[in-house]
Amino acid sequence: xxxxxxxxxxxILLVEDNPGDARLALEFLKExxxxxxxxWMRDGVEAMAFMHRQGRYTNEQRPDxxxxxxxxxxxxGRKVLAEVKSDSxxxxxxxxxxxxxxxxxxxxxxxDLHANCFxxxxxxxxxxxxxxxxxxxxxxxxxxxxxx
Amino acid sequence: MATQxxxxxxxILLVEDNPGDSRLAMExxxxxxxxxxxxIVTDGVEAMDFLYKRGKHAQVPRPDxxxxxxxxxxxxGxxxxxEIKSDPxxxxxxxxxxxxxxxxxxxxxxxNLHANCFxxxxxxxxxxxxxxxxxxxxxxxxxxxxxx
Numbered sequence: 001x002x003x004x005x006x007x008x009x010x011x012i013l014l015v016e017d018n019p020g021d022a023r024l025a026l027e028f029l030k031e032x033x034x035x036x037x038x039x040w041m042r043d044g045v046e047a048m049a050f051m052h053r054q055g056r057y058t059n060e061q062r063p064d065x066x067x068x069x070x071x072x073x074x075x076x077g078r079k080v081l082a083e084v085k086s087d088s089x090x091x092x093x094x095x096x097x098x099x100x101x102x103x104x105x106x107x108x109x110x111x112d113l114h115a116n117c118f119x120x121x122x123x124x125x126x127x128x129x130x131x132x133x134x135x136x137x138x139x140x141x142x143x144x145x146x147x148x
Numbered sequence: 149m150a151t152q153x154x155x156x157x158x159x160i161l162l163v164e165d166n167p168g169d170s171r172l173a174m175e176x177x178x179x180x181x182x183x184x185x186x187x188i189v190t191d192g193v194e195a196m197d198f199l200y201k202r203g204k205h206a207q208v209p210r211p212d213x214x215x216x217x218x219x220x221x222x223x224x225g226x227x228x229x230x231e232i233k234s235d236p237x238x239x240x241x242x243x244x245x246x247x248x249x250x251x252x253x254x255x256x257x258x259x260n261l262h263a264n265c266f267x268x269x270x271x272x273x274x275x276x277x278x279x280x281x282x283x284x285x286x287x288x289x290x291x292x293x294x295x296x
Contacts, residue, residue, distance in 0.1 A: 085262070091259075091260060091262070092256060092259035092260050093259075094259070094264075094265065102292070104295070107292050107294055107295075108240060108294050111239075111240035111241075111242070111294040112236075112239065112240050114233070114239070114262045116242075116264045116265060117242065117264060117265075117286075117287070117291045118291060118292045118294075119290060119291055119292065120292055131290060134285065134286055134290045135290075137282065137286075138265075138282055138285075138286040138290075139265070142267060142279060142282045142283070142286075143265045143266060143267055144250070144255055144266045144267060144268050145255075145266075146255050146256050146259040146266070
C-alpha cells in the first residue's frame with residue numbers, strides 16, 4: 001500500500017493522562033506491522049513542550065501523528081488542539097482526538113478547531129484494541145502522512 | 149463503536165471527474181454494512197453548488213463526509229478544499245483527499261489547508277477497492293462524524 005510511510009519509523013505522540021490507557025495503546029501499537037515510535041505525554045503542557053522541542057525535548061523529532069485526549073490536567077486537549085492547528089509549523093500534523101467524551105459539543109468544537117478526526121474511546125478492552133488497530137491501519141498504511 | 153451506524157444513512161459527497169473511479173467507489177460503498185448515500189459531482193464548481201444547495205442542488209442533504217479529488221475541471225480540488233475549510237458552516241465536514249497525486253507539495257499543502265487526511269489512489273483495481281473500504285470502515289464505524 002502506502003510505501004511513503006515505510007522507511008523510518010512513524011513518530012506518534014500520545015497525549016493521555018490515564019496511564020492504563022497509555023499502556024494499552026503502547027502495547028497494541030508495538031504489535032503493529034508498521035514500525036512506529038510512541039512518545040507518551042501526560043498533559044497538555046508537556047505535549048506542547050515536546051512539539052516545540054523545548055527543555056528536555058530538544059533532540060526529539062516532530063511527531064508524524066498525534067493522538068490527543070481532551071480532558072487532561074494543566075492544559076486541556078481542546079487548548080492543545082487549538083494551539084497546534086493555529087501554529088503555521090505544526091498545523092499540518094494530523095490530530096486524532098481519542099477521548100471518553102461522546103458529547104456533541106465536544107465533537108463539533110473539535111472539528112471546528114480542525115481536528116482530523118474524533119474517536120470516542122470504548123470502555124471495553126477488546127473494542128479499545130480494535131480502535132487502536134483501526135487507527136494504525138488507516139493512518140499508517142492507507143493515509144499519506146505529511147512527513148518531514 | 150460509533151452510533152451513526154444505527155441512525156439515518158450517511159451522506160457522502162464524492163467529487164471526482166473520472167467516471168471509472170466513481171463507479172468503483174459506488175460499487176465498493178454499496179456493499180457496505182452501513183447505510184450510505186453516495187452523491188457524485190464531477191467538478192469543483194458543482195461541488196460548491198452542492199454544498200451551498202444552489203440551483204439544481206437546492207434539495208440535497210448536507211454531506212457528512214466529502215471525498216475530494218485534487219485535479220478537477222472548472223475549479224481545482226485545492227480551491228474547493230480552501231473554500232470549505234474557511235467557511236464557518238462547512239469547515240467541520242471531514243474532507244478526505246483522494247487523488248492520483250503523490251507529490252509532497254500536494255500532501256503538505258492540503259494538510260496545511262486542513263484536509264482531514266490525504267490518500268493517494270492506487271492504480272491497481274483491487275487496491276483501489278481496498279482503499280475505499282478502509283475509508284468506509286474508518287470514517288463510518290470508528291470515527292464520530294460531526295452531525296448537523
